[in-house]
Amino acid sequence: KAGVTQTPRYLIKTRGQQVTLSCSPISGHRSVSWYQQTPGQGLQFLFEYFSETQRNKGNFPGRFSGRQFSNSRSEMNVSTLELGDSALYLCASSFDNTEAFFGQGTRLTVV
């Protein structure tokens, strides 16, 4: 079956702009989590959605937000981009708090 699909794969944005990333989970999975990966900080949890509800949020500023739709697809939004937001953004899906499978990620570069 199809894996986790993230779009776009690569993005270049300018400071101050906003960006929206998309994630389609594995069919049947209702939990979607988002992570930021940087060389310095490693993989850090952003937030997790289950059945359109945010169940948990990491320690990121309010510029980072997300949502989940009724078909379990999820989006995350980053407003007022900063240079430090340059990272690989990863989406992971799971059935419900079980094994999580990652998408290929979106590489965001802020210039």
Add this chain to the structure above:
Amino acid sequence: QKEVEQNSGPLSVPEGAIASLNCTYSDRGSQSFFWYRQYSGKSPELIMFIYSNGDKEDGRFTAQLNKASQYVSLLIRDSQPSDSATYLCAVNIQGAQKLVFGQGTRLTINP
């Protein structure tokens, strides 16, 4: 103290030998433990998960969990050059529906 700790490496192992990767965690209530493999420029790939104390084997991989010592390890038998990657230990924090990752151990298998 970090929630999940791994030796960053690099760990160098000759081809055909056993590679041993270790991870400790701080939350005694953690229930689920995962090992991901990440090749350079790629997203993390789930290779093992373990929920109960003891050993779990899957092909050349064995995960070991000791909740009393708050320790989880991954053994790779008959190491191959294709096993060269960064290995990430992840712990599902109790009640939080989120994975906390270690910084990863970079493993190199030398032919």
